[in-house]
Amino acid sequence: MNTKKNWLNQQQQLICERRSVRHFSDRQPTKEQIDAILEAGRWAPSGLNNQPWRFAIIREPELQSSIAGLTKYHRVINEAPVLISVFLDKDMLYHREKDIQSIGAALQNMLLMAHSLGLGAVWLGEILKNGEQVCKLLELPSRYELMAVIATGYPTEPHKNQEKGRKPLEELVLLRR
Numbered sequence: 001m002n003t004k005k006n007w008l009n010q011q012q013q014l015i016c017e018r019r020s021v022r023h024f025s026d027r028q029p030t031k032e033q034i035d036a037i038l039e040a041g042r043w044a045p046s047g048l049n050n051q052p053w054r055f056a057i058i059r060e061p062e063l064q065s066s067i068a069g070l071t072k073y074h075r076v077i078n079e080a081p082v083l084i085s086v087f088l089d090k091d092m093l094y095h096r097e098k099d100i101q102s103i104g105a106a107l108q109n110m111l112l113m114a115h116s117l118g119l120g121a122v123w124l125g126e127i128l129k130n131g132e133q134v135c136k137l138l139e140l141p142s143r144y145e146l147m148a149v150i151a152t153g154y155p156t157e158p159h160k161n162q163e164k165g166r167k168p169l170e171e172l173v174l175l176r177r
């Protein structure tokens with residue numbers, strides 16, 4: 001029976017067990033799986049419901065290899081069967097800071113959906129230093145600003161809940177009154 005407690009446990013598990021995955025097998029995720037990840041991004045909250053995110057899905061190895069040349073995480077980019085580049089549509093800005101925060105929410109939704117589908121994923125930000133070149137490679141107009149690349153695919157090993165430290169709550173909570 002799916003009691004409220006079980007449901008809570010499942011959500012906690014999903015959130016707490018997601019880890020960045022940087023090693024992928026050759027097995028291709030299906031279009032349905034990628035669409036489910038995009039749907040999860042689409043349903044993120046955004047200021048004024050502005051929905052400033054845009055997505056580019058890349059599966060062509062040659063294109064991946066060109067993108068890989070723009071980051072020190074080239075091995076991850078080349079190994080991942082699918083890349084999802086996430087852009088801010090600057091022509092749709094209403095408040096830059098809030099629009100970027102909204103895209104962060106979309107990205108986290110997407111990582112959680114990938115994890116729930118049994119896929120691995122990692123949010124790549126280092127490549128932002130070459131965001132304009134990524135746009136050029138993808139032949140996208142300059143109104144699109146790169147926010148992140150998600151590399152995704154099947155993990156090479158069954159999911160391990162590797163210990164990735166988190167600060168204890170006592171260090172994070174400034175005030176309870």
Ligand SMILES: Cc1cc2nc3c(=O)[nH]c(=O)nc-3n(C[C@H](O)[C@H](O)[C@H](O)COP(=O)(O)O)c2cc1C
Pocket residue numbers: 018019020021022073122123124125126127164
């Ligand atoms: C804004 C942002 C940028 C990141 N950029 C990179 C990156 O360029 N390369 C990488 O391997 N991981 C990157 N990560 C993943 C983090 O390293 C990772 O989330 C963090 O170490 C915690 O590990 P976990 O995701 O396994 O819990 C990024 C994460 C965020 C949120």
